[in-house]
Amino acid sequence: DQQVKQNSPSLSVQEGRISILNCDYTNSMFDYFLWYKKYPAEGPTFLISISSIKDKNEDGRFTVFLNKSAKHLSLHIVPSQPGDSAVYFCAASGSSNTGKLIFGQGTTLQVKP
Amino acid sequence: NAGVTQTPKFRILKIGQSMTLQCTQDMNHNYMYWYRQDPGMGLKLIYYSVGAGITDKGEVPNGYNVSRSTTEDFPLRLELAAPSQTSVYFCASSRISTGGLNQPQHFGDGTRLSIL
Numbered sequence: 001d002q003q004v005k006q007n008s009p010s011l012s013v014q015e016g017r018i019s020i021l022n023c024d025y026t027n028s029m030f031d032y033f034l035w036y037k038k039y040p041a042e043g044p045t046f047l048i049s050i051s052s053i054k055d056k057n058e059d060g061r062f063t064v065f066l067n068k069s070a071k072h073l074s075l076h077i078v079p080s081q082p083g084d085s086a087v088y089f090c091a092a093s094g095s096s097n098t099g100k101l102i103f104g105q106g107t108t109l110q111v112k113p
Numbered sequence: 114n115a116g117v118t119q120t121p122k123f124r125i126l127k128i129g130q131s132m133t134l135q136c137t138q139d140m141n142h143n144y145m146y147w148y149r150q151d152p153g154m155g156l157k158l159i160y161y162s163v164g165a166g167i168t169d170k171g172e173v174p175n176g177y178n179v180s181r182s183t184t185e186d187f188p189l190r191l192e193l194a195a196p197s198q199t200s201v202y203f204c205a206s207s208r209i210s211t212g213g214l215n216q217p218q219h220f221g222d223g224t225r226l227s228i229l
Contacts, residue, residue: 046219089155097215101146101215
């Protein structure tokens, strides 16, 4: 049972354009969502998060949108840069106070110069 | 500024052998986690710990054991290695949840384990 799904295995965009990465979840008890970025041979790096009490969170070029009714979140990167090429993981957490995360399968983003 | 350090980076084991994957963090984080990532898949939680002396199972604990004797260290033990345990293993740590919100996890660079 995949509780967090990233249905697009890969995405290719042109430098300077917008990248939109999508994530769906099934568990309505999730209340905290994160995006991680991963380069080859490195561990995931925290990028941005959003609490379920918000519908948008912005940090520089990165914005995460949360649609609770649709159980959907998205990460927007504007403008996209070649250095953004990486695997992006969506993750979700419930209110267990243990910090446990459920990860999606990841989306590989390629930003072409 | 080490963060989360995992050793070894690579290892090849024979079926039935045992080994310990080491993980240490220098951020004084209470929470620590072990994940495995199979090709084309997301990370799956093996075990986690909310403090020294306290451990609990995650999604995929079978075939593994952990201990947490100090805040800094959280080793993962494979007792009887099986081909299905070939994977990349990531250790992570985070601060205690505050204000009802979980804190982001900080990851090590992983251990690539092959069992033949």
